[in-house]
Amino acid sequence: MSPRRHRRAPGPERLDEARARHGVQSLESGPDGDWYVRGIAGGQAEKAYRCPGCDQEIGPGVAHVVAWPADGPVDERRHWHTPCWRARDRRGPRRTRRR
Template sequence: MLAGVQAVEDGPDGRWHVRNLPGGGSAKTYRCPGCDQEIPPGVPHLVAWPADGSTEERRHWHRPCWRARYRRGPSNSRRR
């Protein structure tokens, strides 16, 4: 398994590398592509990127938004 990858998930939107982040080490604010809201420092969340892409495509997601990405209509999560 690649360094920093905790899981590989397959879905209708492709294969993804996924890593859970506890939030304690985060000092940055990120914007979740699922809900377009901020993920403030210290909030547990996950980072995902396409398995056939690069880590430059990593996006930080709220965990519920990641799980609900299939139900949000046409998915644009791949390249957000």
């Protein structure tokens, strides 16, 4: 009789902490060009931002999207409500308020 060979199950993959902390970044193409997009979980959102799609505040703790042009610098990133980001091809950016 042959001996049984137990194979060790593969262990869990290592977590990429930087990726987990900053979300998964993807490249999206649309009629307004190519954009890098990153989803921000509500627990990661610590500051208030103004959405360029609706000109309303995105409060701390609210899940949203960060997007910036693929051919532009990261300094051009903007925080959007997720529905506003998805509807950007149907409506243009709202007038921004002066600070």
